[in-house]
Amino acid sequence: MSRIGTAGFRTQVTFSEAQENKTKMVTNFSGCDESKIQTHLLRQACKRKAEEEISERPRKIIIREAGKLKTDKVSLSGVQSSRRAIWIQRRKAHPKLPSTREEALIAASQMTTRDNALIEVDYERQIVGIFVTMAIQLTKDVEDFFGDGTFKSCPKQFHQIYTVITHANGSYVPLAFFLLPDKKEKTYEAMFQHFRRVFERLNGGNLENKTIHLDFEKAAHEAVKHVLLTFALRGCLFHLKQSWWRKIQELGLSAEYKDSESAVGRFLKSTFGLPFLDFLEVCDCLAFDVICEAPEDDAVSRYIEYLTRMYITNTSSFPPHLWASSDVNQKRTTNGCESFHKHLNSLFYTAHPSVFELTDRLQEIMSESKFKLQSTANLRTSKAKDVKKREWLLSIQESFNAGTTTRLQYIQSICHTSLPSTTL
Secondary structure, eight states, X not given: OOOOOOOOOOOSSOHHHHHHHHHHHHHHHHTSOHHHHHHHHHHHHHHHHHHHSTTSOHHHHHHHHHHHHTOXXXXXXXXXXXXXXHHHHHHXXXXXXXXSHHHHHHHHHTOOOOTTOEEEEETTTTEEEEEXXXXXXXXXXXXEEEEEEESTTSOTTSSEEEEEXXXXXXXXXXXXXXXXXXXXXXXXXXXXXXXXXXXXXXHTSOOOSOEEEEOSOHHHHHHHHHHSTTOEEEEOHHHHHHHHHHHHHHTTOHHHHXXXXXXXXXXXXHGGGGGGSOGGGHHHHXXXXXXXXXXXXXXXXXXXXXXXXXXXXXXXXXXGGGTOOSOTTSOOOOHHHHHHHHHHHHTOSSSSOOHHHHHHHHXXXXXXXXXXXXXXXGOOOOOHHHHHHHHHHHHHHHHHHTTSSOHHHHHHHHGGGSOOOSOO
8 A cells, every 4th residue: 555645844935935936947948049958958968977977088978968869959159068067077076186296296195095006106206106906916926027108198297107017817917007207217216116115015025036028218228127136128029120110211221121022121021030039149140141141232231230239239229138039938018018008098088187087097997907807707818810820930940940941041931920010
């Protein structure tokens, strides 16, 4: 059996005043044209969605909500008004935005985080470190770390976001994010010191005898040598290839490189097989095998001089032990970082978000990483094409090790798995 009841409330407004207000409201709306009414409805809908979907682009919200209204009466000024309303509504969710780096450091130190994050601020070096505590604890036995920076999603008070990730449970998992003021060696040293200290504190042991993969930024390399003394340092093969390709372009050899009938092109391609040799063989291979096949050309000679000065000898800027290995199963790139940064940048609808917006998005990513690490169902098997490529590499290497192919033939064959993109 249902019951119907009544309820009342007290107010200071008399009945006649309430009636008058109601009449005014009706009069106000009745006096508006359809465009103003629809603009008002769109603006209100966008304000609600701005809170519910904090990282969605305003353009998408406006288009979707305008579609729900099923009207063509919204003017351009109405769209602009809705965009402003979204911005204002989202600004209400955060304190006053910092305008200087010092204010950003203070704001970061006062932030509250969820239970799987730790924020530390280094006022002296002007660094903010955001650590994924659960990920660090669950990956204490991993062997490989990867580091790289990005600029687009970095708050304007800092120079870059530097991310340290690892590979675990079939996925690349972020361990720490650093807001850095510059790209100087001392800054990188302080960053790696913070990472090592927090990692050791959370795991109760020393961070030693691991491998870290970086691009070819000299300052970062030197910082690793000074701070992570027992680490093996590896350069990213992708960045290596792009550096060599840019030099080929600079020397005016790109047309020759792309010509499959060109002797110069075949020579240039063969150099991209050098990273698959044992690092002790690289110098001899270039000197006694590759150069012997090099066509007589001034640009080719300058390319050889560039490789020798920068990469080939033990006194080069980036010696072979950083980038050459005969182990075809070895991890060789920082593509996991590149992919992560691409995803991170896509979460913002404008470049250089505020430190508050960045932290909100990073906390969402941390929660996602937590589930990845805890889920045994997340384990991924290698793609068929990757398995096939690895088997092919092993077969080429076995032929070389057995002496059925020469060293030059080996790099001429294997280089085709490592040629750079020529769309730069």
